[in-house]
Amino acid sequence: MALRQQVLYLWANGSALDSGTVGWAFHDGTDGAGPRLPDTKPPYANGVAAMRNGWMLLQSSQLTAPLPGNEHLNDYLEYEFVFERRVDVPEGSS
Amino acid sequence: MAEFVANGFIRFEAIVPTDVNERGIDEMRRLELERFGTDGLKPPHTGTPLDECYPLPSAIGEYLRLPQIRGIIESFVGVNPAFDHDFTHHLQPHSTYTQPLHVDAITDSPDTTFDVQLFWYPHDVAPGEGGTRFVPGSHLRRVRSSGLERYQHIAGEKQFSGPAGTVVVFHHGLWHAGQPNPGDGDRWMHKVRLNPTVAQVRLWNTDDLAELQNPPSDHVFARMLPDSVAQILRTMHPWMSVTDYRNEQVQRAKLWRYLTGDVTYDVDHYLTRLEGRAALVGS
Numbered sequence: 001m002a003l004r005q006q007v008l009y010l011w012a013n014g015s016a017l018d019s020g021t022v023g024w025a026f027h028d029g030t031d032g033a034g035p036r037l038p039d040t041k042p043p044y045a046n047g048v049a050a051m052r053n054g055w056m057l058l059q060s061s062q063l064t065a066p067l068p069g070n071e072h073l074n075d076y077l078e079y080e081f082v083f084e085r086r087v088d089v090p091e092g093s094s
Numbered sequence: 095m096a097e098f099v100a101n102g103f104i105r106f107e108a109i110v111p112t113d114v115n116e117r118g119i120d121e122m123r124r125l126e127l128e129r130f131g132t133d134g135l136k137p138p139h140t141g142t143p144l145d146e147c148y149p150l151p152s153a154i155g156e157y158l159r160l161p162q163i164r165g166i167i168e169s170f171v172g173v174n175p176a177f178d179h180d181f182t183h184h185l186q187p188h189s190t191y192t193q194p195l196h197v198d199a200i201t202d203s204p205d206t207t208f209d210v211q212l213f214w215y216p217h218d219v220a221p222g223e224g225g226t227r228f229v230p231g232s233h234l235r236r237v238r239s240s241g242l243e244r245y246q247h248i249a250g251e252k253q254f255s256g257p258a259g260t261v262v263v264f265h266h267g268l269w270h271a272g273q274p275n276p277g278d279g280d281r282w283m284h285k286v287r288l289n290p291t292v293a294q295v296r297l298w299n300t301d302d303l304a305e306l307q308n309p310p311s312d313h314v315f316a317r318m319l320p321d322s323v324a325q326i327l328r329t330m331h332p333w334m335s336v337t338d339y340r341n342e343q344v345q346r347a348k349l350w351r352y353l354t355g356d357v358t359y360d361v362d363h364y365l366t367r368l369e370g371r372a373a374l375v376g377s
Contacts, residue, residue, distance in 0.1 A: 009244065013335040022333040025246035042249065072344040072364075074235045077245065078335060 001088040004029040008037075008055055008085070010047055011077040015063055017047040023077055034087035047081045055083035095169070095298050095353065096306075096326035099346050102233030102268040109162055110259035115216035117153035122182040122216070122282050125154070129182075142177045144288065154180075154284065157214060166263060169298035170210045171290035178209060178287035185224050185275035193272035194243035195227070198287070201238055202267055206352040207290065209266040214284040217258045224275035225254030226262075226283070231331035233265035234345040242269055250332030295355045303354065310360035323350065324361045340364065 011023035021042040028034065035054075037043040044050040051057065061080040066073075098104045110118070121135070128134025138147040144167070148155030157163060167175065185191065198211070219225040229251045253273060254262060264270065266287065275281040296303075308322035318324065327346045330339045343361045351359045360366045 011245070011248075011333075013333075013338075019335075021249070022335075023245050023248040025244060041247070072341045074338050074341045074345070075237050076235075076241055077248075077333070078338070 002091050004031075004034065004087050004089050006030060006034055006085040006087060007058075008043075008050060008083040010042075010044065010050060010081045010083070012046065012079040012081065015061075015079050017051075017057070017060070017081065019046060019079060021046055030087050030089050033089040034085070047083070050083055055085050058082045058084050096323045096350070097329075098170075098263070098265065099349050099353070100327050100329040101230045101331075102265040103228065103230065103262055105256070105260060105262040106162075106166065108257045108259040109261050110157055110160065110214065110216070112258065114153055114156050114160070115259050118157055118214070118216045118284065119282050121153040122184070122284055126182045126184055137180055138177045140177065140179055143174050143291075144177055145174050147177045157284075158286070163212075163261065166261070167210070167212070167288060170208075170263065171288050171294065172292040172297055175288040175290055178289050180284060180286040183272060183281075183283040183285060185272070185281040187275060187278050187280060189224075189275045189281075191272070192274055195229070195245050195248075195269050195271045196239045196242050197237060197267055197269055198239070199266065201236060204236075206349045207294065208349075209287055209289050211264040211266055211285055211287045213254070213262045213264060214286075215254065215256060215258065215260050215262075216282055216284070217279070219255050219260075219281070220277065221255040222253065223255070223277040224273050224281040225256075226270055227251060227253045227273050228264070228268055228270040229331075229333070230268075231329070231334065231342065232269040233267035234342060234349070235267070235269075237269075245269075248333045294353060296353070300354075307354065307356065307359070308361075310358050310363070310366045312361065313363045315362070327361045 006029055007027040009025040010021050012019035013022045021044060024042050026037055044053065059082040061078065124135045125137065129137060144158065148158060150156065213226060229248050306323050308319050308324040312318050312322060312324045314328065327343060327350065334342065344364050347359060347361045347365055351357055
């Protein structure tokens with residue numbers, strides 16, 4: 001068996017890990033050999049739901065004060081949580 | 095117009111006649127083949143006044159000269175805007191190409207002026223069959239185009255579907271992406287970007303503006319008019335946090351000030367509160 005990584009990004013509508021999911025992205029290092037995401041949209045209602053499905057938190061976004069003059073400007077989705085899941089796949093899997 | 099400010103787009107269902115749509119597809123095919131060749135059909139030069147673009151006979155020229163299309167264009171960017179560029183977006187049947195989410199051009203300037211991009215769909219687009227993906231309400235955010243590629247899915251995003259001849263007008267900052275075409279037919283779309291050459295102040299039919307324009311005191315935590323521009327500018331999209339939402343209200347109010355020439359306009363007191371306090375400094 002070989003170890004491969006799956007990565008899940010969740011973006012939330014608040015800074016807490018149990019804030020609601022508003023965006024997501026999935027990258028599958030097992031090339032389909034590992035488990036898939038739930039079919040619901042979003043796949044997990046929040047980060048805690050993902051943890052309860054076996055995802056490990058790798059990183060959460062820092063909380064940064066707005067720069068003077070930029071207090072009312074939005075840019076990227078602010079609250080990003082990155083998870084990983086390590087999966088054993090048969091040798092020879094890409 | 096208030097919906098455009100809140101959402102970043104507005105759609106006009108089947109507004110282009112069938113015969114123009116059919117001839118438009120033929121001309122899009124020619125433009126795709128000949129655009130970069132030595133001879134044949136070429137797009138206008140960037141900066142060309144719209145009136146001089148695609149002189150007749152031309153199906154694209156007919157489309158751009160339809161009174162209803164000119165009315166839309168004039169409402170956003172004035173009577174004779176400058177042609178920025180256009181492109182024919184073509185997907186072969188069963189194309190799996192997925193364009194990442196992006197905004198066009200570069201990170202925006204901090205002022206409230208804007209270009210429009212008209213997306214013309216000359217044939218029916220069924221749900222899920224290759225229509226443009228876009229994120230309502232994303233148009234006023236300051237991002238780098240490549241930074242959006244990370245977002246595979248955003249709550250509340252839409253994918254265009256609709257009847258032939260539908261035109262969707264985008265604020266130039268709206269996040270969008272081309273999608274795969276699982277259908278059996280070719281998928282065509284013409285996109286043109288237009289730059290205003292006049293201040294975009296009250297260019298549309300404003301007959302009802304005096305009735306709908308709320309005073310700056312209109313405040314969700316105090317008193318509100320039941321039917322006003324502010325009610326539309328309070329639109330909260332499913333992907334927004336509370337902070338996002340309030341900041342968007344500030345940006346929308348600033349854009350509405352520009353569009354109406356009303357420098358005191360506000361939604362929910364956010365700008366008025368800060369401006370009132372700032373005026374006290376040094377007084």
